Amino acid sequence: QVQLVESGGDSVQAGGSLRLSCAASGYSFSRYCMAWFRQAPGKEREGVGVLFDCGNIPTYAESVGGRFTVPQDETRNTLYLQMDGLKPEDTAMYYCAAAHLSPNDCDFATLARIGVRGQGTQVTVAS
Numbered sequence: 001q002v003q004l005v006e007s008g009g010d011s012v013q014a015g016g017s018l019r020l021s022c023a024a025s026g027y028s029f030s031r032y033c034m035a036w037f038r039q040a041p042g043k044e045r046e047g048v049g050v051l052f053d054c055g056n057i058p059t060y061a062e063s064v065g066g067r068f069t070v071p072q073d074e075t076r077n078t079l080y081l082q083m084d085g086l087k088p089e090d091t092a093m094y095y096c097a098a099a100h101l102s103p104n105d106c107d108f109a110t111l112a113r114i115g116v117r118g119q120g121t122q123v124t125v126a127s
Contacts, residue, residue: 002026002116004096009121014088020081020121022096029054029074033099033106035115036070036081038092038123047108048094049081052101061108064090086125095120 008020022036035050049070051058058070067085072078079096097115 002098004098004116004118006095006118006121009094009123011124011126012086014086014125014127016086016125017082017084018086018123020083020094020123022079022081022118024077024079024098027098027100029072029077029079031100033101033111033115034072034079035097035108035111036079036094037097037108037112037117038090038094040092043092045112046092047112050106050108050111052103052106083123086123088125088127091123091125093120093122 003025005023010018012018033052036048037045038048039045047061048064049058049060054072054074069082071080095118097111097117099111099115
């Protein structure tokens, strides 16, 4: 059974950095589609970064491009979200999701629909 546990959320000042972790169990990264999402109160869920299989290059949302990256540690079965240059509009609940998909089906929409997700971790950015 696939389980995901996020951690690392915190309150920071604008311009600061945070590193979120998503510890996975019940599967290995191989042949899995994985992503980070976020959702702020009153707003729609937004995909932040998505990748297929460990070691491939992630795709990022335009809103975070150049500021966020998605490192992976296959030996620890852990996905990270490195967030630099944080802005108040980055304030949201962040959570990771994963699903066994083909590379062509690995995108935010499919993963949001069928992926297993964790409980989330809160990020608050003060101006």
